[in-house]
Amino acid sequence: MTLEQLPPLRDALAEHGLLARKAFGQHFLLDLNITRKIARLAQVGPGDQVIEVGPGPGGLTRALLETGAQVVAIEKDQRFRPLLEALAAAASPGALNLQFADALIADEAALGGGAAHVVSNLPYNVGTALLIKWLTGRWTPSSMTLMFQKEVAQRITAPVDGEAYGRLAVIAQVTSDVRTVMDVPARAFTPPPKVESAVVRVTPRPDRPSPARLDALQKLTAAAFGQRRKMLRASLKALGGEPLIDAAGLDPKARAETVDVGGFLRLADAWITERRR
Template sequence: MAKKSFGQHFLLDLNITRKIARLAQVGEGDMVIEVGPGPGGLTRALLETGAQVVAIEKDSRFEPLLEELAAASAGALTVRVEDALTADEAAIAGGRPAHIVSNLPYNVGTPLLIKWLTGAFRPASMTLMFQKEVAERVTAQAGAAAYGRLAVIAQATADARLVMDAPARAFTPPPKVDSAVVRLVPRSDRPEPARLQALQAVTAAAFGQRRKMLRSSLKALGGEVLCEAAGVAPEARAETVPLSGFLALADAWRAREGRL
């Protein structure tokens, strides 16, 4: 039975799980980290591709079932019972490129994505199922209602695309909302750590008061002077500023603070 406290909704439809595995573009010998496998519906589809899968499951109730699947996998599946929020994916990968493919538990999807986008571990790709609302927030463009800090951070670090919709009826138990799969592939021009840290600071301030003009929302970081240095209109509001504008603001703030 799914635990509401864990945000669990299981995907058991083989047509859907196999489609996710295809969208992930993983195959023979690829390393895949799957978070929240539950009873192993997506896990089975990933194993069918020939990938080497490490399944991270917090809910120990599924350990016997997953271990049974591992025993039948001829070494292709490793099961780890731990919390993905504190897992060391770099150590798990052991220096190998690793893809993350998961039907993420709803209550930790966003923090896990931020961890993988901004942390030391760099996934080779991510193919992730979210609530559709969250998927739209990841892929939204400037001016869209869903555009916010998550979109800026995701799109600064990866090519993020919504690649599949999944209706609530596809899950057990059915959630109250539809879901969608987002595929993220790292950008070659990903900001280096200091620039990414500055981008996070600027977007936190700007979207923390998103209805205010930037001259006001960014007042603690330099306000109008900062905007002018970045070439961004001080009267603009955060939801209208594209990624390039936020990167310019981050660079201007670093220069102002002597953080270059």
């Protein structure tokens, strides 16, 4: 059996009596027109290494395999093993590597052979945690094309002083170029979620901060946005207060949402310099 001969995803789910599990944040994307568009937006093709998290019944996986990419699919829910193994058998030999594991603790560098693109309809309950892992961890993807709840997508791409601007925007934008490339309505999913979704394209920047600067940024943004209604001199008091803020050339009376990515980088550098003294 080839990929083209596989039964429709809806029929395969019905045959195995599989329903989405709320505890896993599952919503199935069964429309192959949409999954193929996501694969095109990911700009992957023959020979590319792709890591997909949460393939579920394999809708996006099919579309990725159709591009000729080599796919590593990481799935925590063992219920999908029969569907995914059937997909692997229908694909070209070795094209689909199935890993039944928790993506939060997976070693992507080993699974993807080093350089790999991440393309996923991420489970809602772990999407942000996985993004932070890939943005700040030891392994950096070649690119990421990821579906999130629309609210999360807006937090990733938010401009400074925007309503959604916060810690996630700073970490994402200091490490990567980010943009929303596709909106996906709730009705496209089975079962439909209560929220709209969006696909975000994340391309790592060549000038991404060093691990030390990223560590400092995470601490500073956690403090600053943890008390976002407070002025910086209050929210950052435990990390250096006004001397730190002055060293970064910022206004101690400013609030976190008015500080751009460059301002937070200056704060990180000032904090690192102070700790070295």
